[in-house]
Amino acid sequence: MSGKLDQQCINTLRFLSVDMVQKADSGHPGLPLGAAPMAYVLWTRWLRFNPRNPHWFNRDRFVLSAGHGSALLYSLLHLTGYDLSLDDIRQFRQWGSKAPGHPERGHTPGVETTTGPLGQGFGNAVGMAIAEAQLAARYNRPGHTLIDHHTYAIVSDGDLMEGVASEAASLAGHLKLGKLTCLYDDNYVTLAAGTDISFSENRAQRFEAYGWHTVSVADGNDIDAIDAALAAVRAETTRPSLILVRTHIGYGSPEQDSFKAHGSPLGADNVRKAKQKLDWPTEPDFLIPDAAMVHFREAVTRGAQDEAAWNERMSAYAKTFPEMAAELQYRLRDELPPGWDADIPVFPADTKGLATREASGKVMNAIAPNLPALTGGSADLDPSTKTAMKGMGDFNPLPQKNTDQQGSDSAGWSYAGRNLHFGIREHAMGAIVNGLAAHGGFVPYGSTFLIFSDYMRPSIRLAALMSLHVVHVFTHDSIAVGEDGPTHQPVEQLASLRAIPNLIVIRPGDANETAVAWRVALEARDRPVLLILSRQDMPTLDRSRYATADGLRRGAYVLSDAPDGKPQVILIASGSEVGLIVAAAERLQQQGIAVRCVSMPSWELFEALPQAERDAVLPPAIGARLAVELGVAQGWEHYVGERGDMLGVERFGASAPAATVLREYGFTVDNVCARAKVLLGR
Incomplete structure (x- = not known):
């Protein structure tokens, strides 16, 4: 290990995480104990971020794809100065805590994406790297480099086993995403056993076949080797990189290299033994040495300086390329620019x-x-x-x-x-x-x-x-x-x-x-x-005869109604079945039955309306309601009520021309009319 301070900082990460899990009596101590050195090197030597402004746009993105190791991420966030206090992490996995069981975007400052379902964070990281590359290509100009950041992820055996990660890795290699780096916590252990029972492929060769650059670090505690690996991947600009770091799950604890360290607290006795093994004080819990805190908090000054320099570049860019800068600002604010919808067509009947x-x-x-x-x-x-x-x-x-x-x-x-x-x-x-x-x-x-x-x-x-x-x-x-x-x-x-x-x-x-x-x-x-x-x-309905399509914003709206506004039966449909109920309504009205047609394209938008507005579309007093949709009826009972009916599809489909399938499944004007009449007792 390099230097007493480095070792002290790494152990601070380890035991803040272990103490979190032990106090909660729930969580995953194994990954933080093993992966702390690689996280320390990345966060203190390579990752660019501003803890006091987690949303600074040109920050590097960090994804803990192995989200079960959340305690490690919370330790990093607290120590580097994000708005996550020691009291917050003491409440790890508790009701209302800013440190939930798995990282949640929007809940904890500094968490870029919600992870836990393995492989998803890996795919998110690929998306982030695509985002950086596309923005850089569109907006950067010679002498004006605005978009220039990297995406890093810590991934586990479980991430690499999941199919979603395989798909994402294959595409990332094809796209040559040179600013994407995944550090692989290669500890040979999963939740239930060692990887030897299910995961024996050569991971480096697999990723090389995808078109990735790979680097191996033989000892996950060798921070100089980890640093050198990160330098090597930073120099590689035409391929994404996988750094395979040989680690030991539950490092330093009696459960080291055992699946037992993965997803359960170590227990008070084993926590004490782990601290003794790694020469860490057994008391107090949640110990942060002053020197370690000072070192980690250098990120605050560094981040402020990086953001200030970027803001200067943005100002210079705006003076030279005002139109592009204005366009970019709308994107940075996630706002729609003026006139975005100016050319949306209106379709003739x-x-x-x-x-x-x-x-x-x-x-x-x-x-x-x-x-x-x-x-x-x-x-x-x-x-x-x-x-x-x-x-x-x-x-x-x-x-x-x-x-x-x-x-x-x-x-x-x-x-x-x-x-x-x-x-x-x-x-x-x-x-x-x-x-x-x-x-x-x-x-x-x-x-x-x-x-x-x-x-x-x-x-x-x-x-x-x-x-x-x-x-x-x-x-x-x-x-x-x-x-x-x-x-x-x-x-x-x-x-x-x-x-x-x-x-x-x-x-x-x-x-x-x-x-x-x-x-x-x-x-x-x-x-x-x-x-x-x-x-x-x-x-395409004639909107001079039927209500405007803008009614879709309300989720459901009265498309057509009985002449006196007092329907005997309400026909409700979404999608292609709207045209079907319109045709059926015309026939029923020819037969003297007053019909209201309701187009209901979105349940969620409709449910957001006040009850009075919903009742105006589907009056409670009218119990004769028929919903028509080419899908299972589940959920429609809420809208048709006890006296209503649903024409849906309660079995799998069949291979035949579409018109034949629809006829055989009863999606015809004749059948809709017949079902409506049954509701009316005719």
């Missing part, structure tokens, strides 16, 4: 209409030139999901013309490009898009078929937990997919996604509702939004 995926593509491409922050792509499905932004370039380091790409109609490849090609990697796409949003400066989107949202559910849930402004475009939304059959026909996905708190799900009913849905999605800011879109064409 059309009985044939178009698929909402087609309408979405037109709306996106109208917005894209006015909203530089809009960046994203699909899991190899641009031609089908219509999510390519034409003329906006592809994010890729390859200096070659892109003349045959179906998707983005780009003039070439570069890091300034705004179309991301994730490949067939839905797991990684979800995590990477979250990383873009967490980094800041982006309104990121991802896209695939609705059926494959299942692959992305962990990332979607984390986006909702973090209140990230993320948009996902899910097309091919029902059994109307047709011939591809039940493997590609989503049935339960809508209900499943609606169950996630703090998430907005919108299934627009025609082209103009789709345009409003995009407005809502981009204005949301504090929640992820999912747009659920059709493969098949649907009528």
Whole structure:
């Protein structure tokens, strides 16, 4: 080990973390004991940050992908001067604490992203590195380097086992993200046993095959070797880097190198023995030597100086490039610029209409030139999901013309490009898009078929937990997919996604509702939004006869009503079924039945309305209600009530032309009318 002070600082990290876990009688002491040296070297010698302004934009990003080691991160945050007091960390894992069991973005100052589900933080880090590269390529100019920071992550065996990390690592290598570094806590142990029972591959060779630069450190306590490795990866600018640091879980404790050190407190006796082993005072708990505190708190002065220098560069840039600086400032504030929605089209009435995926593509491409922050792509499905932004370039380091790409109609490849090609990697796409949003400066989107949202559910849930402004475009939304059959026909996905708190799900009913849905999605800011879109064409409603599509903002609205405003039955639908209930209503009204049609594209937006406004759309006195949606009925009972009914899909789909499938499943005007009449006792 190098120097008495270094050793003292490392042990301060170790035993603050161990004392946290022991006091809480809950947590993971093994990682902090083993990984403290690498964290110490990174945070005191390489990582640029300002503890007094955690949101300084040009800071390096640090992700603890192995989020179970949160006590180590909280120790680092407290010691380097973030707003996390010693009292806070004494309340580790307790109700109301700023030091929860796993790191939570927005809850603890300095935490960049919520981690714990293994592999997700790895994918987030890839997204952050993409963000830095894209912003640097767009805004930096000779003599004016504004965007220049690195992304670091500490990752574990568990992270590298998870498929999401494999997908993200593969893409990162392809994209040559030279400012991404992962320090691998290579301790040969997981929660249940040693890695020898399940994880024997050569990790260095695997990452080299992905296109990564790898460096091995034989002794995780050798801080000079760790420092040299970090210097080597900083010099490598054309490949992401993995530093394999051979560590010992639970280092210094009687449980060293045992899975028992992973996820349980050491116990008072073993804590005492560990402190004695590493020559640390056994009393008091939460000891911070003065010299260690002074050394760690040098980060406050260093960070203030770094930010001040960057602010000077920003001022000089603004004088030389005022328009670009103004554009960048909107992105740094995560604000929509004036006129971003000026060119959103209004679609004319059309009985044939178009698929909402087609309408979405037109709306996106109208917005894209006015909203530089809009960046994203699909899991190899641009031609089908219509999510390519034409003329906006592809994010890729390859200096070659892109003349045959179906998707983005780009003039070439570069890091300034705004179309991301994730490949067939839905797991990684979800995590990477979250990383873009967490980094800041982006309104990121991802896209695939609705059926494959299942692959992305962990990332979607984390986006909702973090209140990230993320948009996902899910097309091919029902059994109307047709011939591809039940493997590609989503049935339960809508209900499943609606169950996630703090998430907005919108299934627009025609082209103009789709345009409003995009407005809502981009204005949301504090929640992820999912747009659920059709493969098949649907009528574009004549808004001179029906209520304006802006009613979508309310989640549900009266599309058409009985002439006297006193309906006998209410038909409710979302998406493609809106056109179906409109046609059924016309027939029922011809038969003397007064009908109200309600378009209900978003439960979440509707539930945000005051009760009186909801009752105005769905009057409690009218019990004859029929909801029509191409998905399982779960949840609709809340809106149809005890006397209502639901026409849904309670089994898997089938392979046949879409019109045939819809007819066989009862999604016809005849059946809707018949079900409505049953409710009326006719």
